Amino acid sequence: LRGRGVWRYSAFLPFPEDVEPITLDEGWTPLHVSKLAGGLRLKNEGLNPTASFKDRGMTVAITDAHRRGASKVICASTGNTAASVAAYAARAGMRSYVLVPSGAVAKGKLAQAVAHGAKIVKVKGGFDEALREVLELLSSDRSFYLLNSVNPYRIEGQKTLAFEVWEQLDRSVPDVIVLPVGNAGNISAIWKGFKELRDAGLTDSTPRMIGVQAEGAAPLARAFEEGLSELRPVESPQTYATAIKIGSPVSWRRALMAARESHGAIISVGDDSILEAQRDLARVDGVFVEPASAASLAGYRRALAEGLIDNGEKVVAVLTGHGLKDPDAVMRFGVDEMEVEPGKLRRELSAYQ
Numbered sequence: 001l002r003g004r005g006v007w008r009y010s011a012f013l014p015f016p017e018d019v020e021p022i023t024l025d026e027g028w029t030p031l032h033v034s035k036l037a038g039g040l041r042l043k044n045e046g047l048n049p050t051a052s053f054k055d056r057g058m059t060v061a062i063t064d065a066h067r068r069g070a071s072k073v074i075c076a077s078t079g080n081t082a083a084s085v086a087a088y089a090a091r092a093g094m095r096s097y098v099l100v101p102s103g104a105v106a107k108g109k110l111a112q113a114v115a116h117g118a119k120i121v122k123v124k125g126g127f128d129e130a131l132r133e134v135l136e137l138l139s140s141d142r143s144f145y146l147l148n149s150v151n152p153y154r155i156e157g158q159k160t161l162a163f164e165v166w167e168q169l170d171r172s173v174p175d176v177i178v179l180p181v182g183n184a185g186n187i188s189a190i191w192k193g194f195k196e197l198r199d200a201g202l203t204d205s206t207p208r209m210i211g212v213q214a215e216g217a218a219p220l221a222r223a224f225e226e227g228l229s230e231l232r233p234v235e236s237p238q239t240y241a242t243a244i245k246i247g248s249p250v251s252w253r254r255a256l257m258a259a260r261e262s263h264g265a266i267i268s269v270g271d272d273s274i275l276e277a278q279r280d281l282a283r284v285d286g287v288f289v290e291p292a293s294a295a296s297l298a299g300y301r302r303a304l305a306e307g308l309i310d311n312g313e314k315v316v317a318v319l320t321g322h323g324l325k326d327p328d329a330v331m332r333f334g335v336d337e338m339e340v341e342p343g344k345l346r347r348e349l350s351a352y353q
């Protein structure tokens with residue numbers, strides 16, 4: 001183990017020792033103790049270079065693209081993958097093409113894609129249509145390198161969150177990992193990381209993986225609930241947590257396997273509980289996350305209420321993206337503001353208190 005962040009675990013990454021990483025020092029994010037519940041810890045992935053967990057997988061996949069001499073990279077995205085692709089492609093001197101749902105991407109993410117110089121292709125429809133467009137293009141045009149989480153190098157990078165949590169918990173694993181699930185790459189990546197820790201003899205237990213979806217975009221929660229072995233996509237997914245507004249998750253098989261193999265679950269929560277969780281995290285724990293990230297806390301609360309998690313169990317909630325990604329979302333918190341004339345502050349404030 002040397003250095004910090006994703007490349008600290010290069011022994012677990014699929015590259016020869018002399019590989020030249022394309023990196024922005026991603027990873028090594030804080031694990032805070034939460035004041036909201038005993039035993040609950042918060043893995044703050046919003047503190048990665050482009051402010052989401054996507055950077056973990058992007059550093060590894062872009063390093064592979066660079067190694068192969070790629071000059072053009074492409075992805076479909078609800079926004080965070082696009083932001084991360086744009087930044088790492090810029091770092092690697094590559095052109096980036098990002099396909100996003102037209103009119104449905106949070107402002108901060110779009111700002112990042114623009115800032116880093118991506119070609120932004122707005123697809124009429126949702127994420128699912130955008131991903132289909134990308135896969136169709138690639139079936140006839142091999143000049144693009146695909147960066148969605150069907151790319152195994154993304155999964156290899158994202159699994160390193162498990163290694164960090166193990167180190168941050170003094171080389172032990174939590175009872176439960178709870179995290180939001182959209183296209184479903186992350187839940188299978190983190191589960192892979194914990195299995196590798198166990199298979200390397202570094203731990204003798206593994207956590208239960210509890211994935212959380214938004215009620216209006218929960219094909220995996222439904223498949224898990226009904227014990228299905230086939231996914232029934234949600235035709236037009238609805239949630240204000242736009243990062244996980246996905247009706248047909250591409251990694252659904254691996255996600256179901258991770259939930260079942262780990263004796264965990266995939267559940268869904270309402271947008272109102274996501275909003276409440278987002279506000280509590282910001283106003284009690286001081287951690288500002290975007291709506292999809294807050295689904296972790298909303299899911300934790302539901303799992304606790306339903307006995308999927310016992311009080312006192314050690315739980316890590318993965319907070320996947322920073323709150324600045326979606327500034328419009330916080331207008332629903334209720335703003336506490338006043339305007340004063342110059343020289344009137346004392347009078348106005350005393351009236352206010």
Ligand SMILES: Cc1ncc(COP(=O)(O)O)c(/C=C/C(=O)C(=O)O)c1O
Pocket residue numbers: 052076077078079080081082149180181182183184185186187243244290292293320321
């Ligand atoms: C903040 C945030 N939280 C959770 C997820 C779900 O992770 P996966 O289940 O691995 O997809 C996403 C996913 C975003 C994209 O899929 C994209 O950017 O295209 C996210 O941005």
